[in-house]
Amino acid sequence: MAELVFFSGTMDCGKSTLALQMDHNHRARGRSGLIYTKLDRAGSDVLSSRLGLSTAAHEVSDDLDFWDAVVEHATNGLRVDFLICDEVQFYTPAQVEQLAKLVDEVGIDVFAFGITADFRTQLFPGSRRMIELADRVQVLQVEALCWCGRRATHNARVVDGVMVVEGEQVVVGDTKPGTETLVEYEVLCRRHFMRRMNSAAARAAATSPDVLPFDLDVCPVPQA
Numbered sequence: 001m002a003e004l005v006f007f008s009g010t011m012d013c014g015k016s017t018l019a020l021q022m023d024h025n026h027r028a029r030g031r032s033g034l035i036y037t038k039l040d041r042a043g044s045d046v047l048s049s050r051l052g053l054s055t056a057a058h059e060v061s062d063d064l065d066f067w068d069a070v071v072e073h074a075t076n077g078l079r080v081d082f083l084i085c086d087e088v089q090f091y092t093p094a095q096v097e098q099l100a101k102l103v104d105e106v107g108i109d110v111f112a113f114g115i116t117a118d119f120r121t122q123l124f125p126g127s128r129r130m131i132e133l134a135d136r137v138q139v140l141q142v143e144a145l146c147w148c149g150r151r152a153t154h155n156a157r158v159v160d161g162v163m164v165v166e167g168e169q170v171v172v173g174d175t176k177p178g179t180e181t182l183v184e185y186e187v188l189c190r191r192h193f194m195r196r197m198n199s200a201a202a203r204a205a206a207t208s209p210d211v212l213p214f215d216l217d218v219c220p221v222p223q224a
């Protein structure tokens with residue numbers, strides 16, 4: 001029975017590495033699949049992992065129709081047993097529905113990978129639809145760690161070293177074109193997310209450069 005599975009986790013938890021492993025495992029069993037991704041950090045038409053592995057992938061644009069794309073492959077005589085869909089948080093809800101339809105009506109396995117919530121702790125629309133429709137949601141066991149050593153559960157956006165909680169939902173981490181503004185992401189535990197205490201702020205707040213403020217009392221909760 002084909003399945004729609006959503007593997008979720010924070011950034012840095014090994015999602016793309018697992019996506020590549022999954023593709024390898026299924027191919028090794030003689031199955032044939034297609035790989036999709038969107039806004040991968042390594043560029044267009046590539047799925048890359050932080051461990052340095054990468055593979056060619058189809059870039060998902062907002063107007064891509066998964067149903068049409070897979071039917072086109074089948075019409076050209078190419079078998080499609082499974083889809084690997086990385087960065088699914090950036091897909092549209094309609095695209096997630098197309099994936100569910102492929103599972104139900106064509107019997108294709110869809111393995112989707114993505115982060116659930118953005119830097120404001122709001123669900124991405126694509127991830128929300130995935131959680132609503134998936135046969136299984138699997139939270140990845142490789143856990144990313146906050147600078148304090150606790151399990152990192154939240155994705156923080158850091159602009160020029162300062163954590164922000166307002167702005168556009170999708171901004172790929174990098175220097176913004178035409179500006180000197182550097183956008184980065186950092187995973188934090190909820191406590192430090194709520195206190196807006198990313199690693200740079202923690203270092204700045206430390207009384208001694210050798211002592212990080214692990215004690216939450218020295219990380220004030222910002223006034224709303």
Ligand SMILES: [Zn+2]
Nearest residue numbers: 146148189192
């Ligand atoms: Zn922490």
